[in-house]
Amino acid sequence: MAAKLIKGTDIREQILEEITAEVKQIKEKHGVVPGLVTILVGENPASISYVTLKIQTAHRVGFKEIQDSQSVDITEEQLLALIDKYNKDDSINGILVQLPLPKHIDEKKVLNAIDPDKDVDGFHPVNVGRLMIGGKEVKFPPCTPAGIQEMIVRAGVETSGAEVVVVGRSNIVGKPIANMMLQKGKGANSTVTIVHTGTKDLASHCQRADILIVAAGVPGLVKPEWIKPGACVIDVGVNRVGEKISEKTGKPIAILRGDVDFDAAKEIAGSITPVPGGVGPMTITMLMLNTLKSLKFKLGIA
Numbered sequence: 001m002a003a004k005l006i007k008g009t010d011i012r013e014q015i016l017e018e019i020t021a022e023v024k025q026i027k028e029k030h031g032v033v034p035g036l037v038t039i040l041v042g043e044n045p046a047s048i049s050y051v052t053l054k055i056q057t058a059h060r061v062g063f064k065e066i067q068d069s070q071s072v073d074i075t076e077e078q079l080l081a082l083i084d085k086y087n088k089d090d091s092i093n094g095i096l097v098q099l100p101l102p103k104h105i106d107e108k109k110v111l112n113a114i115d116p117d118k119d120v121d122g123f124h125p126v127n128v129g130r131l132m133i134g135g136k137e138v139k140f141p142p143c144t145p146a147g148i149q150e151m152i153v154r155a156g157v158e159t160s161g162a163e164v165v166v167v168g169r170s171n172i173v174g175k176p177i178a179n180m181m182l183q184k185g186k187g188a189n190s191t192v193t194i195v196h197t198g199t200k201d202l203a204s205h206c207q208r209a210d211i212l213i214v215a216a217g218v219p220g221l222v223k224p225e226w227i228k229p230g231a232c233v234i235d236v237g238v239n240r241v242g243e244k245i246s247e248k249t250g251k252p253i254a255i256l257r258g259d260v261d262f263d264a265a266k267e268i269a270g271s272i273t274p275v276p277g278g279v280g281p282m283t284i285t286m287l288m289l290n291t292l293k294s295l296k297f298k299l300g301i302a
């Protein structure tokens with residue numbers, strides 16, 4: 001294997017240790033810890049497993065964590081009232097409403113009701129605007145793009161002047177990471193191209209990329225011949241392509257595949273993220289970092 005493996009599992013451990021140490025310091029000096037509430041509506045198994053992991057991680061780093069599970073029948077009005085309650089709660093620095101929500105609830109209305117200064121997901125239009133302006137305006141970069149940028153920086157990849165090609169234009173990954181990489185400053189200052197389903201020649205754009213970020217949701221979309229030798233390849237895709245029996249538990253587990261043909265790509269790239277164990281573990285880590293930042297903004301120490 002030629003490429004250096006960028007492991008999200010290892011970077012997560014480093015960052016969570018840094019957060020734990022900072023939480024301890026703040027607690028000693030200011031007598032408070034970051035407070036995070038996760039609101040889960042209904043019993044979607046994937047949402048339950050995400051929220052459980054978020055809660056476990058929050059406990060691990062020493063946060064106050066409230067899990068607020070609501071019945072699938074909660075009305076939109078009741079959910080908005082709940083958000084209002086946490087907006088006013090001084091001990092809460094981050095509010096996360098796990099998506100997707102049931103169909104009778106307007107997701108946009110709910111996300112827009114969260115106080116932008118507690119919106120640790122970075123989904124509120126105010127935070128999207130802050131991200132677009134860049135620099136000191138940015139409070140909460142959305143977690144997956146923030147994790148991607150952190151991985152690139154910690155892998156020691158030069159971003160200034162680099163050709164970055166982003167495959168995919170979603171509001172959660174493609175658009176924000178493209179925006180972040182073009183800003184002036186550390187871990188950015190790149191020349192950015194976004195390609196998508198309307199792009200005429202995907203391959204030729206990808207072949208120019210010093211840093212190729214793929215968030216298309218199409219297993220194996222990026223072929224090895226699309227990769228510039230020595231490029232940094234960040235694969236955001238987590239596609240379930242089948243099931244297998246876990247050797248550890250004897251139970252069926254999903255077979256996951258990224259958007260990049262990993263086995264072939266790793267022979268050409270300079271560095272590459274695996275799936276699983278690449279970008280995935282970074283999302284919850286950056287949620288913790290945003291929640292810590294929220295408290296630091298409030299204390300005037302950010």
Ligand code: GUN
Pocket residue numbers: 050096097098099100121143283
């Ligand atoms: N559902 C899947 N991913 C996410 C996420 O990052 N944030 C929220 N709030 N819901 C999700």
